[in-house]
Amino acid sequence: MPIEAAARRGGPGRNIPAYAQIIRSRMKTAVTYRQNVVFTLGIVVVQIFILSRVWTALYGAAGTVNGIPLSEMLLYLTLANLQGWAVQDSTVCSYLWERIREGRIAFDLLRPAGFIPQVIAQLVGSALMMTTFAIVALPVIAVIGTLGAPASLAAFCLWLVSLLCGIGVAVMLNLLVCLSAFWTTEINGTMMLFSLISQFFAGVFVPLSFFPGLLRVVAEHLPFQATTYTPVAIYVGHLEGADAIRAIGVQLVWIAVLALVARLVWSRAQHRVVVQGG
Amino acid sequence: MNDLRLTLELYRIAVRAERQYRLNFLLMCVLGVVYQCSGIATVWVMLRTFDTIAGWTFGEMAFLYALRLLAHAAWAVPFHQLEFMDDTIREGRFDRCLVRPLNPFLQVITTRFQMNVIGDVLAAVVMFVLAVNLVSIDFSPVHILYLILAVIGGALAEGAAKVFVSSLSFRFVQTWAASRLADNIYLMFGSYPTSIFGPMMSWALTWVVPVAVVAYLPAGVLLGRTGDLHIPGPVAVAAPLVGLCGFLVAYRWWHYQVRGYQSVGA
Numbered sequence: 001m002p003i004e005a006a007a008r009r010g011g012p013g014r015n016i017p018a019y020a021q022i023i024r025s026r027m028k029t030a031v032t033y034r035q036n037v038v039f040t041l042g043i044v045v046v047q048i049f050i051l052s053r054v055w056t057a058l059y060g061a062a063g064t065v066n067g068i069p070l071s072e073m074l075l076y077l078t079l080a081n082l083q084g085w086a087v088q089d090s091t092v093c094s095y096l097w098e099r100i101r102e103g104r105i106a107f108d109l110l111r112p113a114g115f116i117p118q119v120i121a122q123l124v125g126s127a128l129m130m131t132t133f134a135i136v137a138l139p140v141i142a143v144i145g146t147l148g149a150p151a152s153l154a155a156f157c158l159w160l161v162s163l164l165c166g167i168g169v170a171v172m173l174n175l176l177v178c179l180s181a182f183w184t185t186e187i188n189g190t191m192m193l194f195s196l197i198s199q200f201f202a203g204v205f206v207p208l209s210f211f212p213g214l215l216r217v218v219a220e221h222l223p224f225q226a227t228t229y230t231p232v233a234i235y236v237g238h239l240e241g242a243d244a245i246r247a248i249g250v251q252l253v254w255i256a257v258l259a260l261v262a263r264l265v266w267s268r269a270q271h272r273v274v275v276q277g278g
Numbered sequence: 279m280n281d282l283r284l285t286l287e288l289y290r291i292a293v294r295a296e297r298q299y300r301l302n303f304l305l306m307c308v309l310g311v312v313y314q315c316s317g318i319a320t321v322w323v324m325l326r327t328f329d330t331i332a333g334w335t336f337g338e339m340a341f342l343y344a345l346r347l348l349a350h351a352a353w354a355v356p357f358h359q360l361e362f363m364d365d366t367i368r369e370g371r372f373d374r375c376l377v378r379p380l381n382p383f384l385q386v387i388t389t390r391f392q393m394n395v396i397g398d399v400l401a402a403v404v405m406f407v408l409a410v411n412l413v414s415i416d417f418s419p420v421h422i423l424y425l426i427l428a429v430i431g432g433a434l435a436e437g438a439a440k441v442f443v444s445s446l447s448f449r450f451v452q453t454w455a456a457s458r459l460a461d462n463i464y465l466m467f468g469s470y471p472t473s474i475f476g477p478m479m480s481w482a483l484t485w486v487v488p489v490a491v492v493a494y495l496p497a498g499v500l501l502g503r504t505g506d507l508h509i510p511g512p513v514a515v516a517a518p519l520v521g522l523c524g525f526l527v528a529y530r531w532w533h534y535q536v537r538g539y540q541s542v543g544a
Contacts, residue, residue: 039455043462050466050475057332057474058324065327189309189394196316205320212326 015113019121026092026125030133033091037133044085045137048145051077051205066209071146072236076207078145080232082137083163084204086130087170087227090191092122097181105273116266119178123171131167151237158244162231165251170227172258173198179262182269203229209238223258226251284380288388289356295390310397314350317469318343318405332474337412338501339470344409345500346468346493347402349432353440354395359387360440361457364447373541382536383529386444415500424515428496431518435488436464438524445528445535468492473508480508488524491517 030037052074059070068076096119099105109115141147150156177194181187199205201224208219208229219225230247233239239247297303318340325336334342363386366372371389375382415421439460447453472480472490484490490508495517498504504511 036455039459042459046459046462046466050470053474053476054324054331054470057471058328184305186305189305193309193312196312200316200319206323210327211323215323 015117018111018113019117022118022121023125023128026122027129029091030089030126030129034133036091037130041085041133041137044081045140045144048078048081048141051081052145068207068209068238071148072238073207074146075148076232076236076238078141078147079235080202080204080207080228081145082134082141083166083232084199084202084228086134087127087167087174088195088198089123089126089130089174090195092119092126093174093178093181093187093191095122096178097187100181100273109273116175116262119175120171123174123178124167127167127171150235151240155234155237155240155244158248159231159235162234162244162248162251165248165255166227166231168255169223169251169258172255172262173223173227175262176258176265179265179269182272198224198227201225202227203232207233207238209233223254226254281380281384285384285388288385289391292388292391306392306394307397307400310394311401312397313394314347314398314401315405317465321469332471333503333506334471337409338497338503340405340409341413341415341501342471342493342497343469344402344406345428345432345497346464347398347405348429349492350436350464351395351399351402352429352433353436354398357387357437357440358392358395359389360444361454361461362390363444364450364453364457367447367539368452370541372539376536376539383532413501421500424496425500427518428500431521432492432496433521434518434525435491435521438521438528439464439487441525441528441532445532448535448539463487464489464492468494473506477508484509484520488520491520 055073055077056070059065059073063069065073096105099108108118111118138147150159173194177191180190184190201219201222203211203219203225208216208225211219226247230239230251234244234247321331321339321343322336324331325339329335331339366375366386366389372382372386375385378385417425440457443453443456443460446456467475467483467489472483472494475483480490484495495507495509495514498507499511499515499517504514507514
C-alpha cells in the first residue's frame with residue numbers, strides 16, 4: 001500500500017491513514033444513528049412536497065417565469081433540498097461541542113494529526129455518508145418530488161465538479177460553526193440559526209434568480225449559494241458554459257477564503273482551551 | 279385553585295433559573311424570532327415575482343402566518359416543556375411527578391422554561407401588528423372575540439398533536455424525532471393555504487392532524503374568504519371547536535397512557 005509506505009516514511013502524507021480511519025468511523029456513526037437520519041430526511045421529504053405544491057400554485061397558469069419552466073423549477077427544488085440536507089449534518093458539531101465541554105478535547109489536541117484536519121475528516125465522512133443516504137432515498141424522492149435528467153452531458157460533468165466544490169464549501173462553513181463551540185456555552189441555537197440562514201441564502205426555498213434587487217446582491221456575495229444553488233442550477237441548465245465555469249471558480253475562491261478564516265479562528269481558539277480537572 | 283397557585287409558582291421558579299444565563303437568554307430569544315420569521319421571508323421573496331399564492335395576497339398570507347404564530351405562542355408559553363417529556367422519563371425524573379400531590383401533567387410542563395418561547399411571542403405580536411396593517415379587516419367586537427377564540431382554538435389544535443406525541447414517551451425511549459416532525463408539520467403546512475395541497479391532503483390536514491384549523495380556516499373566515507375554503511363556511515367558523523375537541527381527546531389519552539409508564543429505575 002503506497003499510503004502506508006508514505007506513513008512509514010514520515011513527511012506530509014504520514015497522517016493520511018489516520019484521516020481515512022476518522023472518515024470511516026464517522027460514516028459508521030451515521031449508520032448507527034440511522035433512525036435520526038431517516039427522520040431528518042422525513043422532514044426534507046415533507047419540505048420538498050410542500051415547496052413543490054407552493055410553486056405549482058404560484059406558477060398557476062403561467063408556463064414559464066423568469067425563463068424557468070415549471071418542470072425545471074420543480075426539479076431544481078427537489079435537488080436543492082436533497083443536496084442542502086446532505087451537506088448539513090449537525091452531529092459533528094454537537095460531538096465536538098460535547099468534547100470541549102467535558103474536556104476530552106485535550107486528547108484530540110494531543111494526537112499527532114492536526115486538530116483542524118481531524119475535524120475536516122469528520123465532516124467529510126459525515127458528508128459522504130449523508131450523500132449515500134440521499135442516493136438510497138432517491139426512489140421515495142422521485143414519488144414525492146420531481147427527478148429528471150441533467151440538461152446536457154456537459155451540464156452533468158460540470159455538476160459533478162461543482163457538487164464536489166459545493167461539499168467543500170459546506171465543510172468549511174460547518175468547520176467554522178464547530179469552532180464557535182470554543183466560545184459559546186450552547187451550540188444547538190447557533191446550529192439552528194446557521195441552518196436556517198444558510199438554507200435561505202443557498203436558494204433552497206427560492207432560487208437566487210428570483211431574489212429581488214438588493215437581497216440578490218447580498219446573497220451572491222455570501223458563501224451559502226456556493227454550497228447548493230451553484231451545482232443544482234448547473235444541473236438543471238440554468239447556469240451554462242462560461243457562466244457555469246465562472247460559478248465553479250467562485251466556489252473554489254470561497255473554499256480558499258473560508259480556509260483562511262478558519263485558520264485565523266483556530267489560532268485564536270487554541271488559546272481558549274481550558275481543560276477542567278481531567 | 280390550589281393547583282393553579284402551585285403551577286404559577288413553579289413557572290416563576292423555572293423562569294428565575296433560566297435568567298441566570300443572560301447571554302444564552304438573549305441568544306435563545308433571537309433564535310425564536312429568526313426561526314419564526316424565516317417562513318414569511320420566503321413568502322415575501324416569492325410574492326415579489328408573483329401576485330398571489332392560490333389567490334392569497336402577501337397581506338393575507340402575512341395575516342395567516344401571524345395567526346399561526348399567535349396560536350403557536352399561546353401554546354408554547356405554558357406547555358412547551360412537553361417536548362422534553364422523553365428526557366424527563368429517561369432520566370427517571372417522572373417518578374417524582376407521580377408521588378407529589380399535583381397533576382403530573384402540570385408538573386411536567388413547569389419543569390423548566392426555555393427562553394426561545396419569549397422570542398416566539400415577540401415574533402408573533404410584531405408579525406400580527408404588521409399583518410393587520412396590510413389587510414382590510416374592520417375589527418368589530420364580534421371579530422375580536424372570534425380572533426381570541428381562534429387563537430385559543432389554534433393553540434389547542436397544535437397542543438392536540440404535541441400532547442399525543444409526548445404520550446408516546448411512556449412507551450418509547452426517544453420521541454424527540456416525532457416531536458420535531460410534528461413541529462415541522464405545523465410550521466410548514468400551517469403557513470400556507472391548505473387548499474394548495476389537494477383535496478385528500480386538505481381533508482387529512484383538517485380532520486386527522488388538525489393543522490388547517492390553527493390559522494387557515496379562521497384566517498379565511500376573518501378575511502371573508504369562506505367561498506374558496508375546502509369546507510363549507512359555517513363548518514370553517516367552528517374551527518376553534520375542532521381544536522378544543524382534539525385537545526380534550528389527546529389530554530384524556532395522555533392520562534390513559536400514564537398507566538403504561540414503567541420507571542427506568544434511576
